[in-house]
Amino acid sequence: SQTIHQWPATLVQPVGSPLSLECTVEGTSNPNLYWYRQAAGRGLQLLFYSVGIGQISSEVPQNLSASRPQDRQFILSSKKLLLSDSGFYLCAWSVRRGDGYTFGSGTRLTVV
Amino acid sequence: GQQVMQIPQYQHVQEGEDFTTYCNSSTTLSNIQWYKQRPGGHPVFLIQLVKSGEVKKQKRLTFQFGEAKKNSSLHITATQTTDVGTYFCAGPADYGQNFVFGPGTRLSVLP
Numbered sequence: 001s002q003t004i005h006q007w008p009a010t011l012v013q014p015v016g017s018p019l020s021l022e023c024t025v026e027g028t029s030n031p032n033l034y035w036y037r038q039a040a041g042r043g044l045q046l047l048f049y050s051v052g053i054g055q056i057s058s059e060v061p062q063n064l065s066a067s068r069p070q071d072r073q074f075i076l077s078s079k080k081l082l083l084s085d086s087g088f089y090l091c092a093w094s095v096r097r098g099d100g101y102t103f104g105s106g107t108r109l110t111v112v
Numbered sequence: 113g114q115q116v117m118q119i120p121q122y123q124h125v126q127e128g129e130d131f132t133t134y135c136n137s138s139t140t141l142s143n144i145q146w147y148k149q150r151p152g153g154h155p156v157f158l159i160q161l162v163k164s165g166e167v168k169k170q171k172r173l174t175f176q177f178g179e180a181k182k183n184s185s186l187h188i189t190a191t192q193t194t195d196v197g198t199y200f201c202a203g204p205a206d207y208g209q210n211f212v213f214g215p216g217t218r219l220s221v222l223p
Binding site for chain 1: 155204210212
């Protein structure tokens with residue numbers, strides 16, 4: 001069966017520090033991968049998606065970047081965090097476009 | 113741009129009462145998905161509707177896709193405390209590989 005792993009679960013980082021969040025999927029190949037951010041009590045904002053290794057599409061200009069170095073690995077990064085980067089970061093995957101998403105358990109990031 | 117809206121934003125019900133949340137899209141959708149997010153948790157896929165006028169049931173949950181494929185609803189019969197959470201609808205983006213999520217309806221169930 002397919003599983004998705006996301007870590008860490010919680011993170012407190014000072015302003016200006018770097019960020020690296022990792023997401024891996026098991027039990028499938030060539031998944032579509034997504035990074036979403038959810039502000040407290042708000043909806044889901046798409047940050048990046050990837051349909052293959054090295055293929056990254058960015059939805060909004062921001063202080064973040066994403067990479068897909070391997071088929072089932074998706075990484076969200078920042079060189080210098082801002083206070084506004086705080087939020088709940090969710091990785092998700094789908095088999096193909098139009099399929100339902102399976103979300104990871106998320107990372108709660110607080111920038112202080 | 114493309115918008116997916118949901119009403120109400122919040123709903124408080126007494127246990128045993130019914131609950132309905134409505135989803136409206138600014139564009140015609142090829143399909144619509146519904147997710148549930150428990151407090152402190154992550155969204156979990158519930159169902160996908162594809163056909164115009166489609167109705168699907170999952171136990172006490174009834175999902176409906178509008179005839180014009182621009183709106184959808186989720187109805188819960190006789191709510192229970194386990195129904196607490198935020199319910200999101202999502203439609204395919206006009207461009208790209210992703211889905212656009214509505215802002216969600218947060219349901220509270222009072223015992």
